[in-house]
Amino acid sequence: VVIVGAGFAGLAAARALAKAAPDVECKVTLIDRHVYSTFQPLLYQVATGGLNPGDVAYPVRGFAVRHGVRYRQGTVVDVDADKRVVTLDDGSAVDFDYLVLAVGAHVNYFGVPGAAEHSAALYTRKEALTLRDEIMGALERAARAGPDGPGAAVVVVGGGPTGVEMAGTLAELRAALPVAFPEVRPTAVRVILAEQGDELLAPFRPELRAYALRELQRRGVEVRFSTTIAEVGEDFVRLHDGSTLPAQLTVWAAGVAVPDAVAAWGLPQGRGGRILVGHDLRVQHHDRVFAAGDLAMDPDHPLPQLAQPAIQTGRHAGRQIARLLTALPTQPFHYRDKGTMATIGRRAAIAQLPLGVRLTGTVAWLAWLTVHIVSLLGSRNRASTLLNLSWRYLYWPGGLIVGDIPEAEGG
Amino acid sequence: VVIVGAGFAGLAAARALAKAAPDVECKVTLIDRHVYSTFQPLLYQVATGGLNPGDVAYPVRGFAVRHGVRYRQGTVVDVDADKRVVTLDDGSAVDFDYLVLAVGAHVNYFGVPGAAEHSAALYTRKEALTLRDEIMGALERAARAGPDGPGAAVVVVGGGPTGVEMAGTLAELRAALPVAFPEVRPTAVRVILAEQGDELLAPFRPELRAYALRELQRRGVEVRFSTTIAEVGEDFVRLHDGSTLPAQLTVWAAGVAVPDAVAAWGLPQGRGGRILVGHDLRVQHHDRVFAAGDLAMDPDHPLPQLAQPAIQTGRHAGRQIARLLTALPTQPFHYRDKGTMATIGRRAAIAQLPLGVRLTGTVAWLAWLTVHIVSLLGSRNRASTLLNLSWRYLYWPGGLIVGDIPEAEGG
Numbered sequence: 001v002v003i004v005g006a007g008f009a010g011l012a013a014a015r016a017l018a019k020a021a022p023d024v025e026c027k028v029t030l031i032d033r034h035v036y037s038t039f040q041p042l043l044y045q046v047a048t049g050g051l052n053p054g055d056v057a058y059p060v061r062g063f064a065v066r067h068g069v070r071y072r073q074g075t076v077v078d079v080d081a082d083k084r085v086v087t088l089d090d091g092s093a094v095d096f097d098y099l100v101l102a103v104g105a106h107v108n109y110f111g112v113p114g115a116a117e118h119s120a121a122l123y124t125r126k127e128a129l130t131l132r133d134e135i136m137g138a139l140e141r142a143a144r145a146g147p148d149g150p151g152a153a154v155v156v157v158g159g160g161p162t163g164v165e166m167a168g169t170l171a172e173l174r175a176a177l178p179v180a181f182p183e184v185r186p187t188a189v190r191v192i193l194a195e196q197g198d199e200l201l202a203p204f205r206p207e208l209r210a211y212a213l214r215e216l217q218r219r220g221v222e223v224r225f226s227t228t229i230a231e232v233g234e235d236f237v238r239l240h241d242g243s244t245l246p247a248q249l250t251v252w253a254a255g256v257a258v259p260d261a262v263a264a265w266g267l268p269q270g271r272g273g274r275i276l277v278g279h280d281l282r283v284q285h286h287d288r289v290f291a292a293g294d295l296a297m298d299p300d301h302p303l304p305q306l307a308q309p310a311i312q313t314g315r316h317a318g319r320q321i322a323r324l325l326t327a328l329p330t331q332p333f334h335y336r337d338k339g340t341m342a343t344i345g346r347r348a349a350i351a352q353l354p355l356g357v358r359l360t361g362t363v364a365w366l367a368w369l370t371v372h373i374v375s376l377l378g379s380r381n382r383a384s385t386l387l388n389l390s391w392r393y394l395y396w397p398g399g400l401i402v403g404d405i406p407e408a409e410g411g
Numbered sequence: 412v413v414i415v416g417a418g419f420a421g422l423a424a425a426r427a428l429a430k431a432a433p434d435v436e437c438k439v440t441l442i443d444r445h446v447y448s449t450f451q452p453l454l455y456q457v458a459t460g461g462l463n464p465g466d467v468a469y470p471v472r473g474f475a476v477r478h479g480v481r482y483r484q485g486t487v488v489d490v491d492a493d494k495r496v497v498t499l500d501d502g503s504a505v506d507f508d509y510l511v512l513a514v515g516a517h518v519n520y521f522g523v524p525g526a527a528e529h530s531a532a533l534y535t536r537k538e539a540l541t542l543r544d545e546i547m548g549a550l551e552r553a554a555r556a557g558p559d560g561p562g563a564a565v566v567v568v569g570g571g572p573t574g575v576e577m578a579g580t581l582a583e584l585r586a587a588l589p590v591a592f593p594e595v596r597p598t599a600v601r602v603i604l605a606e607q608g609d610e611l612l613a614p615f616r617p618e619l620r621a622y623a624l625r626e627l628q629r630r631g632v633e634v635r636f637s638t639t640i641a642e643v644g645e646d647f648v649r650l651h652d653g654s655t656l657p658a659q660l661t662v663w664a665a666g667v668a669v670p671d672a673v674a675a676w677g678l679p680q681g682r683g684g685r686i687l688v689g690h691d692l693r694v695q696h697h698d699r700v701f702a703a704g705d706l707a708m709d710p711d712h713p714l715p716q717l718a719q720p721a722i723q724t725g726r727h728a729g730r731q732i733a734r735l736l737t738a739l740p741t742q743p744f745h746y747r748d749k750g751t752m753a754t755i756g757r758r759a760a761i762a763q764l765p766l767g768v769r770l771t772g773t774v775a776w777l778a779w780l781t782v783h784i785v786s787l788l789g790s791r792n793r794a795s796t797l798l799n800l801s802w803r804y805l806y807w808p809g810g811l812i813v814g815d816i817p818e819a820e821g822g
Contacts, residue, residue, distance in 0.1 A: 035547055035813050052463035052795075054812035061591045062811070073551040073816070090555065126815055136446055140484045144501065180472045380802045384463075387798060391791045400473070401465035402446050404537055405484070 001321055002086060002096035004076050006032035006060045007040070008307050009102035009293025009314030011377075016318025018067040024322045028068075029094060031086070032060055033075040038125050039376055041307055042385070044162065046128040048135070048169040049400035050392040053125050055385045058377035076103070079265040081286045098288050098321045101267075101275065102314055105294035105305055108257035108272065114232035119250035122162055129403060131251065135173070137405035138248045143183040151188025155237050155247040157229055158254035159195030160202070161306075161342040164212060166251055167193040168344035171219035180400075191220065192245060194227040194237070196254070201342060201350070203304065208350040211360045215344040229254075256305055258295055270297050280330035281317050290317035301335065307375075308338055341368045346393045412732055413497060413507035415487050417443035417471045418451070419718050420513035420704025420725030422788075427729025429478040435733045439479075440505060442497070444486040446471055449536050450787055452718055453796070455573065457539040459546070459580040460811035461803040464536050466796045469788035487514070490676040492697045509699050509732045512678075512686065513725055516705035516716055519668035519683065525643035530661035533573055540814060542662065546584070548816035549659045554594040562599025566648050566658040568640055569665035570606030571613070572717075572753040575623060577662055578604040579755035582630035591811075602631065603656060605638040605648070607665070612753060612761070614715065619761040622771045626755040640665075667716055669706055681708050691741035692728050701728035712746065718786075719749055752779045757804045 001017060003010045010030060017028050036057035045051040064071040074088035079101070085093045107121035120131040138152045145151075156167045170191045177186045193200075193216065200216075200223065201209050216223055228240040237247045258273030268276040268284045274297035276284045281296065283289040293310035303309035312335060320330040339353035341364065349364040351357075359367060369389065376382045388401075412428060414421045421441060428439050447468035456462040475482040485499035490512070496504045518532035531542040549563045556562075567578045581602045588597045604611075604627065611627075611634065612620050627634055639651040648658045669684030679687040679695045685708035687695045692707065694700045704721035714720035723746060731741045750764035752775065760775040762768075770778060780800065787793045799812075 035551060035816055052465045052812075053814065054463045057813065059591075059811050059813045065590055073555070092555070140446060144484070144503070179476055180470075380799065380806075383798055383802075384795060387794055388791065391794075395791075400470050401463075402468065402470045403464065405446055 001026050001028045001098045001100070002031065002094055003028065003100040003102065004031045004086065005102035005104055005293070005295070006030055006034070006037045006063070007102060007104045007293060008310035009104070009295075009317075010100065011037060011063060012311045012314030013100045013102065013290075013292060013318035013321075014063070014067055014069050016315045017322060018069065020319070020322035021068065024325045026097075026321075026325055027070070029070040029072055030060065030064060031072045031074055031076060031088070031094065033073070034125075035060055035073055036125070037063065037377060039381075040123060042372060043122050043125070043128040044166045044169060045389070045392075046125070047122060047131040047166070048173055049132055049402060050169070051385060051388050052401055053129055055381050055388060056376070057125050058381055062378060075261075077261070077264070079267065079289070081267070081283075081289050084288065096288070098324065099290065100314070100317045100321070101265075101283070101289065101291040101295060102293040102310075102317075103259065103262065103295050104310075105256035105272070105274075106259050107252055108255040109252060110255065112229055112232060115229070115250075115252055118232045118234055119157070119252040121252050122166065123256070132401075133403045133405050134249055135170075136402055139177075139181055139184065139189075140405055141248075142188065143181050146183055147185050147188075149188070150246075151184065151190070152248040153190040153192060153246040154249045154251065155192045155194055155245055156251045156253060157194050157237075158252070159193060159197070159200040159223075160253060161340075163193060163195070163251075163253035164200055164216065164342055164344060166253060167191055167221045168216055168219060168348070171216070171221045172345045174220065190222060190246070192222045192224060192247075194224050194229065194245070196226070196228050198225045203340060204342070204350060204352050205358060208352055208358055208360065212342065212344055212350055215348045219345060256294065262295070267291075270299055279332035280320055281313055281333050282320075282330065290320065292317045298333070301333075303335055306340070308340075309335060312336065341371065343368045412437050412439045412509045412511070413442065413505055414439065414511040414513065415442045415497065416513035416515055416704070416706070417441055417445070417448040417474070418513060418515045418704060419721035420515070420706075420728075421511065422448060422474060423722045423725030424511045424513065424701075424703060424729035424732075425474070425478055425480050427726045428733060429480065431730070431733035432479065435736045437508075437732075437736055438481070440481045440483055441471060441475060442483045442485055442487060442499070442505065443471055444484070445536075446484055447536070448474065448788060450792075451534060453783060454533050454536070454539040455577045455580060456800070456803075457536070458533055458542040458577070459584055460543055460813055461580070462796060462799050463812055464540055466792050466799060467787070468536050469792055473789060486672075488672070488675070490678065490700070492678070492694075492700050495699065507699070509735065510701065511725070511728045511732070512676075512694070512700065512702040512706060513704040513721075513728075514670065514673065514706050515721075516667035516683070516685075517670050518663055519666040520663060521666065523640055523643060526640070526661075526663055529643045529645055530568070530663040532663050533577065534667070543812075544814045544816050545660055546581075547813050550588075550592055550595065550600075551816055552659075553599065554592050557594055558596050558599075560599070561657075562595065562601070563659040564601040564603060564657040565660045565662065566603045566605055566656055567662045567664060568605050568648075569663070570604060570608070570611040570634075570636075571664060572751075574604060574606070574662075574664035575611055575627065575753055575755060577664060578602055578632045579627055579630060579759070582627070582632045583756045585631065601633060601657070603633045603635060603658075605635050605640065605656070607637070607639050609636045614751060615753070615761060615763055616769060619763055619769055619771065623753065623755055623761055626759045630756060667705065673706070678702075681710055690743035691731055692724055692744050693731075693741065701731065703728045709744070712744075714746055717751070719751075720746060723747065752782065754779045
């Protein structure tokens, strides 16, 4: 069995197969281009200097050792479902009896001019680090220019969970400015959240959305609805109505798409490039190939591209392979909604749980903290994240985690 | 007062001036090209995946806030001692009444061909990260090649504390290979420590040197004396006797020199480019300019380029400026030897303390651990380092901290 992608879905599939191990004999190979698995829901904490990249990146080989799985570092460039072989970027071929494709999704700029060049995404460890260093660079440049300088404006594009969490945390960073950056007037630093529609956090219930909006505004985030970006420049964004916003930094959190390279695999793709699967998560017309996570979509039951659907589809794919290996038929996948959460800042979060339970404020924030720390892979990562987030929220403004800031533009 | 460089010496000077603050009125500006201060003695832990870069990098602005100091991000390109002004890379000028120069030293390749291109240094946060990712890349390439592949050899050049600590930790990484990299035969991974002279850790007493050599060899490090490097290639080093060693990776820990840019400042320089200072640490022929740390040298009392001399000279420079500001004459600097330590690996270290106290083994290792954790800046860094080093040594081989490995060569 070959699993491509060591994200939530790929690891869940490997875990399901490892669990079936005594009864089902199979050799599992996990392929990923990175030697670590990224815990994407906390990348915005890395981008804002609250967590180390090492806190949200778990070594795949550590996972492989614990689950009796082989790890192979590489990028899949071709999938031949008939010959049952995947080809890696170094030219080597890996045979499979069953295949799970779970390479996830990446930022989608929707073809907006300048977006790819001038905005920062937040889906990989490296993107989070780049963004962190750019944020600090923008603040240092504002400090050099002094209290009468132009300051800095950050535009966050997209009012989904990623955009809201990023904007909320940036607003908290700004609140610490008078201490850390006395040369910069806090009013000279703007955090603008630009949402295309007329609601933030669309999948949440109205009262939770209203709470989130209130909390963001209370923290000084300028929330703009019905705002469609027409172009991203080096220090501005231009809107569809022709007006422009200043933007020393633009964070693009407006949507995801499957990587372009997936098209070369020759599998059926739907909206956003997602690979079309049947009810049992097998790729349409392919008996031995499963797809899971952000990469996959059952057109009859589309799911949001979040952690829970990825974990559950990955686990289901792994279980179905275990069934096929013991000559049992596959079963259809049923998504179990365990709820959704988003955090706005210190002691402010929203949680929409099953059975109509809805939480806001400190309780929701503690629930968010607990769930995220428990879900991390590896006890060192859990302990380190607990430590760093405690520092961030208890001793705020405590020591930020900073890196090399990029060369000042026009310096 | 302007302090250039936020390393051990620069921070010690700032701290000394802050301490004198109620009696001595002065405005202190700290200039550094990085927004963090690096704790260099633990960089080899970052390079071997035991610590996060954030654990050994403390934000300069956090320090500045606590000590009532201004921070200015930038690189000094010119010093005009007569006009009392330093010029930064962005063209701006900073005036001073008194100046402390403490930009430290950097790797010295001694003009060995290929060394700058094909070997890794270990003096900055970025170098440590690059080396870490290259180590993991070399292991992944060895894993791809399988048990019959060529394996990997690491040559560490220089038998001083940095070289010994790096070689010892690499040997411990190798001991974990059978678990994490089952595709690689441990005997196919070689750690070679190449020393030009006939002794490791020259400043230590003979019995401590003998212990260190024994411990390194017991861990499988190939220690080679009288080995002078003539050339460094992509996957080999050539020695002066014409023979070559395989070296998928070369770590250059053979010596330091003052950055080339310092020559442009027009100050008197001695061996290794170090700025020549008088007994009170004022730069020769300059009344208002002090130099401290690795950058400075009193030709009558040369000191090793280590943390303790840097801290003590920096503090002395700060105190002398406080004296000059209150119209007192300067005092000569006297170095107080507090001892030296080096660690070879888990529960193996050497410590040479005052009054003839010499420690080896677990006791020395615990002393090393305690001193280094206590010396770190910031309580978050201390807690995080304690956590991560505990994990490394208690739960070995636990979760390594890994990053993006560079593109495979010839892939």
